Amino acid sequence: MKKTQKWFYSLAAAALIFSGCSAKPQEKPADGAMTAGTYTATSSGYAGEMEVSVTVDEEKILTIEIGENNETPSVGGMAIEQLPGQIIDAQSIALDGVSGATYTSKAILDSVKDCLTQAGADLSLFEKSPTASTGEEITISSDVVIVGAGAAGLSAALRLQELGQEHILVIEKMAYTGGASATCGGGFSAAGSKYQKEAGIEDTPELMIEELLKKGHNINDAELTKLHAENSAAAIDWLIDDIGAQFNVPQPSEKGIARDFTAVGGGAGFMQTLHDVAQQRGIEIQLNTQATELIVDNGIVTGVKAKDNKGNQYTIDAKAVLLATGGYGSNQKLIEKADVGRVIYYGPVSSNGEGLEMAQKIGAKVTNLQYLGVKPNGLEVTAGVGKYTQPANNAMWKASAGILVNDAGKRLISETSSEQELVSVYKQQNDWAMYTVMDQAAYDIFYKTAIEKHLFSETEAKTWIEEKGTGTTVFVKGETLADAAQQAGIDAEALAETLEAYNQGYEAGKDEFGRTLSAEFKTDGPLYIVKQNLRFATSLGGLDINPECQVLTEQDEPIAGLYAAGEVVGNVQGDASSAYLSWAGTSGKLAAESIDAVLK
Ligand SMILES: Cc1cc2nc3c(=O)[nH]c(=O)nc-3n(C[C@H](O)[C@H](O)[C@H](O)COP(=O)(O)OP(=O)(O)OC[C@H]3O[C@@H](n4cnc5c(N)ncnc54)[C@H](O)[C@@H]3O)c2cc1C
16 A cells, blocks of 8 residues: 655745645746746656655745655655755755655656746756855764664663663764664564563573574674673563564574564664654754764763764764764775675665774774675665565565576575575676576565565666666566576576476475475466675674773773774674674663763
């Protein structure tokens, strides 16, 4: 079902808004001014078509109304909320849009332009860049300044307030809160939670430590891994009981100890709760405000310098600074330190390592930059950058006949193998790529899951199919096997043999790679082939901290006044893990407790 999001903005009184919206275009004035009235245009946003209505008088844009749409509330929703007001204030469509919400912003700007054209506007009057504000020098004092409003930052803010700290300021460079945390699946590992006990699951921090060290190949700092595991249960219980976050509790499983709590509504649902509760409890979150440097006095961090999107410059004095700035996946310079090979980035633009670089400039130690959380089944959209399709792949492998082959048309591994096994097979292929091959039934599951989970949009899929494999994204539909294979650039004859072998395995009830096969592959077409690259969203390197979450120098000395939590920390995950969100929430809470103990 479509979501309805309607927003009205006006320079004039409310009465004018409503009369303006119902007005029909009037006679066009002779002097070349706009014809007053309401105009409507449609553009493609991130998740399909969006209708935008613009009401104008002869000179000005009066209101902008966004109609029904499927944009993701946590990101596109911010463009819908903020951009119309910015356009009206500036009386300009020469705006950058809301950072991180590129598609939605472009759709709104394109539609407003279309409406102005319909109104007979002289577009040059609305395409002037708004004069840059010179801004002010603003000094703020706070007890604690938290840089970044993701899971680590907001958990810390909520915990600090609960402990009695009254002067907390969260600054967030984006137009919205949430960071990478709002885009993840929402899995939160915790060992020994009371909710596990109630569900009959026996678990201990020791078992979680064992799992984390195994996954991270013992590169993880043992002390921090222990800190994480031993405090994960308290963190999830606190998030559920005190903050009201909704999680599905793990259920006993034969596959191993069930300790993965999954947030209702995924990472977006979890972050919406943290945001809403922080607002209800009066925690000050200043959006569009980017920390640029740490202020140091005699070796002690005493605040941050920041700037906002209106040109204001801030000096924020604080007794403690918490860096909760997330990872550095979108920072090409830092990524070069890792052996990335052909791995695409599918995380948010906000993860660009600013906290790490600010701390490094004042002597903080940076560690493990060579490691990234690499996983299979990515989809390259622009060079080196893309999306993940894993949930769609998983749903499809389970219930249909889709398979994974290399460019020689050969199937090499069970599609349901572990991520690490799949990664090592991908790395042996040309371009570190594999190809997902689907018949119509398989594609229907893949596509439906992807759209439901906002992995890609209907518009994107349509465009890619129309490109027939000539663009960066290889996502093709062929009426025959040969047609699809030719568009995707894979060996058609070998693919036909592979599918025959697969179908023989299905009939015999025995797959050569050990997968449980649930359907026959219909080879008579249409066929869909999607090129899949290795992908990463999470960086594993970062700042070195001690168990009090204090940032350490190259000499392993704590930097007074400076703390870090979440993905900006680099010595906790080793070279692979799956408990990043859990670390962000747990370390945010722990950092708050350490800061509170020092301030009291
Ligand atoms: C697509 C995707 C899928 C994932 N899947 C999983 C999963 O299944 N399981 C799992 O455990 N983890 C997963 N992760 C990783 C996990 O989500 C993150 O590691 C974790 O949420 C990071 O939380 P954080 O609070 O440290 O950072 P973030 O949530 O990224 O928050 C950092 C915030 O700091 C802000 N910021 C940065 N620099 C500045 C600055 N200079 N000034 C002001 N603000 C700044 C950013 O804009 C951002 O809002 C996934 C990540 C992604 C992107």
